[in-house]
Amino acid sequence: MKRTRTSKAWMREHVNDTYVQLxxxxxxxxxxxxxxLEIDDKDKLLKRGEVVVDLGATPGGWSQxxxxxxxxxxxxxALDLLEMEPIHNVHFIQGDFREDEVLEQLEKHVGDRQVGLVMSDxxxxMSGVPLVDQARIMHLAELGLEFSRAHLKPEGAFLVKVFQGTDYETFLRQMRETFKTVVVRKPDASRDRSAELYLLGRTLR
Known part of the structure; x- marks a missing residue:
């Protein structure tokens, strides 16, 4: 398929991106x-000895x-529908984290330990239709929140990518109903023109 002008411009921007090169x-x-890295430097989420679940982990940057x-x-x-190349000391489960079989594998790995951080990037x-894409993005965020309610230890944290737009305020309310503190983060590595934000909830209510 012939590349559109938009996709060529995106590829050019991506290749020249400082963070891609780094x-x-x-x-x-x-x-x-x-x-x-930036969020953790600020919020100290990834403590030594912590149990972390990375939802939608592929290709594995956050797991690394x-x-x-x-x-x-x-x-x-790390969980994902797509395959992921192995990372040392990361347990990868391929599948849908809403399915019992996948959750059983997760629980087997965790054993009697407690999950301290659930993160979802x-x-x-993308379909290119803003309303459709926004709805899909917020649905994924809601699934991550539901997973966190079920698996986090009481003082645990949930870090999730969202996009400003339809349903953002509704989801923010759900986060605040679930966690005692909720903060918004926009790391430098997020592109300025992107509506992407990260919400961090800490300590379950």
Whole structure:
């Protein structure tokens, strides 16, 4: 299929992106690694020994950051519908985290430990129709929140990507009903023109 002018412009911007170049240089799988690094530097989420669940983990940039920061005593469990190349000390489960079989695998890995952080940088395949894409994005965020309610320890945290637009305020209310504190983060590695934000909820109500 012939590339459109828009996709060519995106590819040119992507190749010249400072964070894309830094990711290649430093061995990160995606520029998204820098978003998590910045948020964690500020909010200290990835504590040594912590159990972390990475929803929609592929290609693995966030899992790479998480496993380095929680150390050998910690645990990172990555879930995705798509395959992911192995990462040292990261347990990868391929499948839908809403399915019982996948949740059973997760629970087997966690054992008698408690999940301290659920993080989700998930995004759907974009259709180019803003209302449709926004609805899909917020649906993924809601699924992550539902998962967090079921699996986080009481003092745990949930970090999730959202986009400003329809349903954002509704979801923000749901976050505030679920967590004692909720803050908004817009890391430098997020492109300025993007409506992308991250919500961080801490300590379940």
């Amino acid at each position: 990711a290649r240089k430093d061995g990160w799988r995606s520029r998204a690694a820098f978003k998590l 950051v998480a496993t380095k920061r929680v150390g050998d005593g910690g645990m990172v469990i 998930m995004a759907p395949n």
